[in-house]
Amino acid sequence: MFSTVEVVQVFLARLAAQDAAGIARLCAAAVEWEAPDPAGARWSRGPRTRREVESWFLTLFAAFDLEQLSARQVVVDGGDAAVIGSARWRVRATGDAVQARFASMISVHQGEIEQFWHLPDTLALAGAGA
Incomplete structure (x- = not known):
């Protein structure tokens, strides 16, 4: 069984590799979810299955190409982790680059x-025409 720190490290590595299926395999059968929909401005909330988690990341990776991921700080308290960082994305439809900060809360059991709460800089993403 992986520790919280190990799960977060593997999650970030799979995110950097744009491995949607690998990220989904890190998840429980049901994940409490709060994150913006990568294909629009609305927020997704509530439980998600592994298949829905994989679909969310596939949608994200279809719209954006991740060029750089940096975790500035990872704070772990038992089963809870906060990841504060930034990412540089390339909007696939336009070729525009966007640098966006984020905070993610990940609970591991x-x-x-x-539990996954992802709070990106939606203003930066909207400004890039994403």
Whole structure:
């Protein structure tokens, strides 16, 4: 069983590799979810299955190409982790680059992600025409 720190490290590595299926495999059967929809401005909330998590990341990676990911700070308290960082994305439709900060909260139980809250800089993304 992976520790919270290990799960977060693997999550970030799979995110950097744009491995949607690998990210989904880190998740519990049901994940409490709060994140903006990568294909629009609305926010997705509530439980998600592994398949829905994979679909969310596939949608994200279809719209944006991740060029750089930097975790400025990772704070772990038991099963909870906060990741503060930035990412440089390339909007696939326009070729525009966008640098966006983010904060993510990840809760891990028995080595699986049970809760994921992702708070990106939506203003930066909107300004890029995403």
